[in-house]
Amino acid sequence: MARTEGGDILGYATDRLKVFKGIPYGGDTTGPARFKAPGPVTRWEGMRVARAVGDPCYQVNDDWKGWTDNRNGSEDCLRLNVWAPIGAARKPVMVFFHGGGYKFGSGGAPLYDGGHLAERGDVVVVTVNHRLHVLGFAFLNDLAPEAGFAANTGLLDLVQALTWVKNNIAGFGGDPENVTIFGESGGGGKVSCLMAMPKAKGLFHRAIIQSGAQRRLRTRDEATEDALALLKQLGLGKQDIGKLPSVAVDELYTAYKKVAEQRTLGRDLTGPFCPVLDGDTLPWHPSDDEALELSRSVDKMYGTNTHEALYYLDFAGLLSTPTNDEQILADAKAYLKKLPPEKDADLRRILDEYKAQFAGDSPDQLKVRLLSDLWMASDTVQKCTAESSLGSGAPVYHYVFTWEEPYKGKFWSVHGAELLFVFDNVDADEMWGESGAPLARANRDPEGDRYRLRDNVVSAWSSFARTGNPVLNSGETWPAFEPTELKTMVLGESSDVKSDYYGSAIRDLFKKIDCGIGT
Numbered sequence: 400m401a402r403t404e405g406g407d408i409l410g411y412a413t414d415r416l417k418v419f420k421g422i423p424y425g426g427d428t429t430g431p432a433r434f435k436a437p438g439p440v441t442r443w444e445g446m447r448v449a450r451a452v453g454d455p456c457y458q459v460n461d462d463w464k465g466w467t468d469n470r471n472g473s474e475d476c477l478r479l480n481v482w483a484p485i486g487a488a489r490k491p492v493m494v495f496f497h498g499g500g501y502k503f504g505s506g507g508a509p510l511y512d513g514g515h516l517a518e519r520g521d522v523v524v525v526t527v528n529h530r531l532h533v534l535g536f537a538f539l540n541d542l543a544p545e546a547g548f549a550a551n552t553g554l555l556d557l558v559q560a561l562t563w564v565k566n567n568i569a570g571f572g573g574d575p576e577n578v579t580i581f582g583e584s585g586g587g588g589k590v591s592c593l594m595a596m597p598k599a600k601g602l603f604h605r606a607i608i609q610s611g612a613q614r615r616l617r618t619r620d621e622a623t624e625d626a627l628a629l630l631k632q633l634g635l636g637k638q639d640i641g642k643l644p645s646v647a648v649d650e651l652y653t654a655y656k657k658v659a660e661q662r663t664l665g666r667d668l669t670g671p672f673c674p675v676l677d678g679d680t681l682p683w684h685p686s687d688d689e690a691l692e693l694s695r696s697v698d699k700m701y702g703t704n705t706h707e708a709l710y711y712l713d714f715a716g717l718l719s720t721p722t723n724d725e726q727i728l729a730d731a732k733a734y735l736k737k738l739p740p741e742k743d744a745d746l747r748r749i750l751d752e753y754k755a756q757f758a759g760d761s762p763d764q765l766k767v768r769l770l771s772d773l774w775m776a777s778d779t780v781q782k783c784t785a786e787s788s789l790g791s792g793a794p795v796y797h798y799v800f801t802w803e804e805p806y807k808g809k810f811w812s813v814h815g816a817e818l819l820f821v822f823d824n825v826d827a828d829e830m831w832g833e834s835g836a837p838l839a840r841a842n843r844d845p846e847g848d849r850y851r852l853r854d855n856v857v858s859a860w861s862s863f864a865r866t867g868n869p870v871l872n873s874g875e876t877w878p879a880f881e882p883t884e885l886k887t888m889v890l891g892e893s894s895d896v897k898s899d900y901y902g903s904a905i906r907d908l909f910k911k912i913d914c915g916i917g918t
Contacts, residue, residue, distance in 0.1 A: 403567045405440035408449040410481075415518050417483045417571065420507070421453035424563035425477035425556060428530060433644040434537055436549040437477060437559040452507025453478025456531040457648050460503040464829040465510040472505070474534060474648055479560055480506060482517035482524045487572025491579065491864040494525040494564060494603070498584030498611070498815065501553060501673045502532045502659070510830070515823030519854075520861025523573035525564060529556035533629065533655035534648075536672040538622035543640045550677035554592055561593075561602035579605040579864040583818055587611020588668040588916075591782075594697060595683050595690035605698040605867055607860065609821075610814060611916065612701055612779040613668045614686035622675040628658045667774075667916040691785060695792040698867035701779045702798035702890075705812035706764075707771035708734065710831060713807070720763040724750060727766045734770050735914045742912050749773070749908040756902060767811070772901075775814075778915035780906060783880045794879040796869055799900055801891030802852055805839040806831050817890070820856040825849050848892045855894050 400409050401419060410419035426438035454473035484490065497504040497511060505511075506526035513524030529535065535553025539546065549555060565575045580603045582590045590606050591613035593599040617625075627637065632654040635642060643651070655672060663670045674681055683690040712718045717734055721727045724747075731746055732738055738746070753760075753769045760768060779797070787795040800817045803810035819825050826837045833839070840849060851873070858872035869877045875894055878886040887900040901909070909915075 400446070401570050403440075403570065404442075404563070406443040406447055407445070408447045410449045412485065413514070415485055416514055417485055417487075418481070418514065419449040419571070420480040421451050421478050422449050422481065423453075423477060424479050424527075425559040427475050428477060428534075428552075428556075429474040431644060433474065433534065434539060434548045434552060436552060436555050440563075452480055452505075453528055455505035455507060455528050456534060457652060458503045458531065459652065460499075462503070463832050465827055466499075466504070466508055466830070468505045468507045468509070470505075474530075476528045476530065477556055477559065479525055479527045479563070480513065481568075481571050482513040483571045483573065484517060484521055484523075487523060489569070489574040489577075490572050491522045491577045491861070492525065492564060492568050492573040492575070493520075493522050493579045493581060493861070493864050494527065494561065496527060496557065496580065496582035496586035496589040498582065498586045499531070500585040500668060501536055501588070502585070504531070504585065510818060510824060510827065511822060512824070513822065516821065516857060516861070519823055519857045520864070522861050522864055523568060523571055525560075525568070527557065527560045529553050529560065532659070532672050533651060536674060537626055537629065537643075538617075538619065538675045538677065539626055539640060539643070540677060541619060541623045542626055542637055546641065549680070551592075551674050551680040554589065554596065554674060555598070555680060557589060557593060558596065558598050558602065561599065565602055576604070577864070578603045579607065581607035581609065581860070582611060583609035583815060584611045585668065588613040588674075591685040592616070592674050592681060594694035595685045595687070596681060597693065598680065600693060603697070605700075605864060606694070607700045607863065608702075608779070608782075609817060610703050610707055610775055611668070612782045613916065614778050614782060615669055615684050616674050616676040616681060617669050617671075618676055619678075622671075625658060625662060625671040628662060629654055632657055686782070686785065691789060691792075694786075695789055698793045698863070699786060700796040700798070700863055700869060701783050702800060702817070703771070703776045703779050704800040704814060704816050705771065706767045706803075707775040707814045709767050709771070709806060709811050709813050711814070712767065712770065718763075720761075721766055722762070727762070727769070730766060731770055731773070735773060738912070738914050742914075745908055745911045749905060749912065752902070752905050752908065756905070772905075773909070773912060773914060775916050776901070777909035777913065780901065780909055784882065784906075787880050788882045794867065796863070796877060796888070797880040797886070798888045798890050801889060802849065804831065805833045805836050807833070810843060812891075817856065820849075820853045821860055823853055823857060825853050852890065852892070852894070856890060859888075
């Protein structure tokens with residue numbers, strides 16, 4: 400049993416943990432509350448059973464097993480889950496934000512079960528559901544400023560969740576003055592945005608961004624055009640905007656999907672119905688000097704995986720093995736849809752640099768590595784460089800994750816591979832549509848290197864949450880990423896520190912090409 404500001408809740412216990420699931424952290428967001436900032440929890444009478452994860456935000460999402468909790472969810476989705484060691488007192492708190500861009504996903508997905516991390520890391524783990532897609536990021540303010548709609552309600556939900564943590568987590572054995580937020584992919588984007596939100600300042604103290612460093616936001620004009628397109632898709636005009644809160648959620652979602660497909664233009668975290676630079680909730684881009692100053696005192700860890708773009712290339716029909724440089728360049732331009740023709744020479748130069756630096760890669764490995772880094776690592780390295788250059792700012796740590804998982808008969812360090820290690824689910828099956836993955840891993844890794852890597856990752860993440868300094872289980876020192884040293888921890892079959900992992904030529908070309916996930 401635990402007491403919260405909403406009332407008493409009854410969870411359950413394992414040998415080592417107390418577990419509470421589906422805890423309300425904010426008010427109902429349906430009906431008149433749609434598109435509004437979240438309100439406080441409505442108190443309940445008596446004991447509320449908290450043993451099952453709450454609904455995710457309404458979505459229709461056919462994803463791989465493990466990534467979803469197989470429900471379409473609800474608009475009434477402000478729920479969180481807590482795993483805490485039995486007898487815990489003032490333990491570090493790790494609040495996880497799920498991936499899925501800003502479009503789909505659930506903090507209750509099996510992959511994000513926080514039990515093993517809480518137990519092995521001796522921390523309190525929290526996972527969160529919040530409003531997504533059109534429900535969390537429709538920008539209506541410039542169309543109806545008098546209506547009381549809020550911008551970036553999905554992020555305001557996260558601020559509400561962190562406020563709940565601050566006010567309640569001590570009752571679960573957590574330390575409200577030692578909160579780490581972390582997320583992967585879109586969850587990393589959420590962490591990036593929270594570091595640029597004045598309303599979130601002071602609600603967290605450390606941040607881990609896994610494969611999701613976001614540097615830019617959607618503009619007000621772009622987001623307003625999205626809203627107008629949504630109204631048109633619904634057969635409504637600007638004068639009908641007041642009808643949006645009463646549109647059936649499935650009808651609203653269907654219209655949103657059509658608008659998003661028409662207006663995405665290859666963007667990832669800055670496409671339609673994503674966070675918007677509204678001047679209030681988000682007054683700055685995450686890469687702006689003011690945002691960097693706002694989060695100056697926050698300890699930070701950033702990282703990416705070697706083959707981030709793999710299954711996105713697969714979905715786009717671009718995974719075939721190239722036989723020459725021209726094919727690699729053609730696939731690169733097809734994948735990086737935002738890349739203008741004047742960047743062609745820089746693209747050819749960076750390919751030459753990759754061929755020299757990663758000469759051991761096969762042609763398909765080289766292509767996937769290059770496109771993964773242009774899409775994901777470029778923003779990460781630029782964020783690390785900018786934030787570590789603040790002088791008296793908190794330390795910044797950088798990693799590259801190289802462990803390879805089975806995918807379509809080969810092994811790759813795919814997008815999300817590190818999650819299996821962070822949450823200690825290294826033998827999970829079908830994470831990327833591959834049945835029989837545990838056997839494939841065992842055959843490739845008879846010495847059990849993956850378990851040693853798991854121990855290193857859990858130790859690094861939890862020690863960072865505890866002290867701001869990641870320490871591997873093996874005792875390997877993880878130095879900070881500094882402007883002169885550029886130290887990177889390479890996490891793989893062995894874990895080693897490298898200086899200037901990419902090299903100055905590649906880093907310069909990252910800035911010139913600048914076509915990443917959060918641009």
